[in-house]
Amino acid sequence: MTISINYYPSKTKRFSTGLGQDVGSLRSMINILCVFIVNSKIQTEIKESFEWRFIDDDVLKEKLFNKLTTNPVTLTVDDLSAEQKKEPGKPASWRIKSILPAILKGQKPARNQDNTLATDNKGESFKSSMRQWPIRNFIGEAVGLGLLDWDRKTGNVTITTIGKKLANAPHNDDEELTLKETEIFQQTFISYPYAVGFLKALQGTKGLNKFQLGERFGFAGEAGFTSFGEELYINGMIEAYENNDQKLISQIRSNWESTSDKYIRGLANVLKKLNLVNIDAQVIPYTNKQTNEKEEFAIPIYKITGIGRQQLGIALGKSSHSRSTKNVTWDMLATKGNITYIRTVRALILKALSESNKLTSIELADKVNNNRVNKNQVLDGITVSPEEIEDHIAGLNGIGLQIDSDSSKVKKYTLVDRLADFEIPINAKDLPQKDQVQQQQDELRPMLKNVDHRYLQLVELALDSDQNSEYSQFEQLTMELVLKHLDFDGKPLGGSNKPDGIAWDNDGNFIIFDTKAYNKGYSLAGNTDKVKRYIDDVRDRDTSRTSTWWQLVPKSIDVHNLLRFVYVSGNFTGNYMKLLDSLRSWSNAQGGLASVEKLLLTSELYLRNMYSHQELIDSWTDNNVKHDEYFLKIEKQLTIK
Structure with a gap:
């Protein structure tokens, strides 16, 4: 296997390959491949469609015709997916003005610009074409599967040997595969890592729902792979069903999906069609508050099949x-975030492991940091640590890749998988930083x-203002840390007229x-009345109040004397101390402001048995809010042997 580093002095083509959200039809995938076979049935359909659907541009139409009849068929992504601008x-x-809209149909009937039904x-009447975004997802998935090749410099797409075989x-003629x-x-x-990773996550289980899979699958805890919490989702659905709130039920089903959840659902549907996965139902019971009757709803649960286990065995080289x-x-x-840097570092790790076995994280960091292209360091001015x-x-x-480590005191890593050749592009206009x-x-x-370290994702989520919507990933991941790892009881809540979460302990403390996620810091302005409520x-x-979330709180807890409140954000700005002191006085309760950094560091102290619950709570609710007011003290505590 060869992993090459290629330098591009000018801007290159950008195109996401691999995991896609909208790729459900394997028949459509095959039809795309048939575009690259001269005189195929699909090519005939395209040419017929061009005769009456193509825009008034004979030059472009002739250019595409010529490309389709020249072996090997070589097309650009725009040749395949460009569309008319929507007014x-x-x-x-x-x-249409490109090739694939001629054969890939959308969901809605085609309409003229005056909104009347169009006719062929x-x-x-006929169906409208699939839009450019899902078409590009299909192409990207085909590249990720090794069915098509995509040239980064020219943008050309060609069919591979196995793509031609398929x-x-x-x-x-229908969706059913032969x-x-x-x-x-x-x-x-x-041979597709994400599919292997999906099957590996299911192996040895009785089935997992998409939230459980989200904790194991992909780059867990990273932008693009952070799944909504199972408890938050199920609690929201139970509440909606209990109150027969059909609008909220629909909203949760439609909107409570992270990118990871969509990937999981999409990949599971494809693997099911290949008999590798079964989709069953996980039944959730609840009591209908209007009828007082016991009822239930279900969420999908994914199980590996016998064929799936057999194919996974081949992927992992089991038996013979x-x-x-x-x-x-x-x-x-990487799918989101600082993708140029993240993709490059991960690719450099794979390159180092493909060239040498049994490397420690220190040795890997040294190799990654010292890669050069055109006599310059790939990661100029950047240091990747062994921990990273x-x-x-x-x-x-x-x-889905397999990088094993031995049992020595200083772990040594070995890449077990053989990888197909690929390149690491270093673009002068987009250097990794x-x-x-x-x-x-x-x-x-x-x-x-x-x-x-999956909770390091809180650092990024806390700066994303989109996370201020109800039931956000930021709030659920924060509450997961508190409830799952810090020995508090409680519930993630979210939604209107409720806190994001509540917690209590055996000493009667209640929080x-x-x-709050804000890119430039949170000031508390306009929010203290909510917490007071x-x-x-x-x-x-x-x-008689709108929400009765407080019924979850044990009556034995002294909420008059042992109640605390904590705001969690990336950082705080403005007159936050003045507003905090006002809320403390107004509510007769001690509260505080904990940055994500402080939350993580104090959690580490607790997990090292260096902090009690009381010390955790005191730290979250003291007046040391800015980085300089707490960091050095905690850093010193954590570095004590």
């Missing part, structure tokens, strides 16, 4: 099977020996949590 307030045009050359296999198509697809998917070569591209090594290397390796294992989030994560990472709710226990 505001009008239907998408049914006229036979006077019959395109030339016996076909059905036996030969299924066999070839199974072969490609066990030769381990499948894994198709990796630089573009699939270990986190990236955990993520690479999470997407660490951003503010990664710099803060770097500072925290060496100190967090007991806190799972109300409110999470939450405090009044739990103290008054008035059943």
Whole structure:
């Protein structure tokens, strides 16, 4: 295997390959491959469609015709997916200017610009074309599966040997795959790391729902792979069903999905079609408050099949099977965030491991930091630490690759998989650099020996203002840390007229949590009345109020004297101390402001048995809010041997 570093002095083509959210039809995938077979049935359909649907541009049409009839067929992503610009307030045009819209259908009937139904050359109505975004996802997935090749410099797309094999296999006209198509697809998917990672996560379980999978699958805890919490989702659904709130039920089903959840659902549906996964139902019971009857709803649960276990065995080289070569591209090594830096570092780790066995994280960091291209360091002015290397390796294992470590005191890592050749692009216009989030994560990472590093994602989520919507990933991950690892009882709540979460302990301490994500810091302005209302709710226990979340709080807890409130955010700005002191006085309760950094560091102290619950709570509610007011003290505590 060869992993090459290629330098591009000018801007190159950008295109995401690998995991896609909208790729459900394997028949459509095959049809895309057939575009690259000269004189195929699909090419004939395209040419016929061009005759009456193509825009008034004979030059472009002739250019595409010529490309389709020239072996090997070589097309750009724009040749395949370009679309007419949609006019505001009008239907998408049914006229086409590229190849795949001629054969890939959307969901809605085609309409003219005056919104009347459009008719084809036979006077019959027809479906609109698939839009550019899902078409590009199909192409990216085909590249990730090794069915198509994409050239970064030219943007050209060509078919691979196995892609040609699938395109030339016996076909059905409907969605159902033939036996030969299924066999070839199974072969490609066990070479696709994400599919292998999915099956590995299911192996040895009785089935997992998408939230449980989200904790194991992919680059867990990273932007693009942070799943909504299972408890938060189920609690929200139970509440909606109990109150027969159909609008909220629909909203939760439609909107409570992270990118990771969508990936999981999409990949599971494809693997089901290949008989590798079954989708069953996890039944959740509840009591209908209007009828007082016991009822239930269900969420999907995914189980590996016998064929899935067999194919996974081939992917992992079990029994007498030769381990499948894994198709990796630089573009699939991160989906969100500072992707140029993250993808490059992960690719450099794979390059180092492909060239040498049994490397420690220190040796890997040295190799990654000293890679050169055109006599310059790839990571100029950047230092990747051994701790960061270990986190990236955990993520690479999470997407289905296998990097083993031995049992020695200083772990040595070995790449077990053989990888298909791929390139690491270094673009002069987009050099890998660490951003503010990664710099803060770097500072925290060496100190967090007991806190799972997936919670470093809180640093990024806390700066994302989109996380201020109800039931955000920021609030659920914060509450997961508190309830799952810090020995508090409680509940993640979220939603209107409720705190983001509540927690209590055996000493009777009770905490109300409110999470706030702001890129430039949070000031408390305009929010203190909400927290005061939450405090009044739990103290008054008035059943006539809009929300009765306080019924979850044990009556034995002294919420008048032992109640605390904690705001959690990336950082705080403005007159926050003045507003905090006002809320403390107004509510007659001690409260505080905990930055994500402080939350993580104090959690580490607790998990090292250096802090009690009382010391945790006191730290979260003291007046040391700014970095300089607490960091050096905690750092000193954590460095004591």
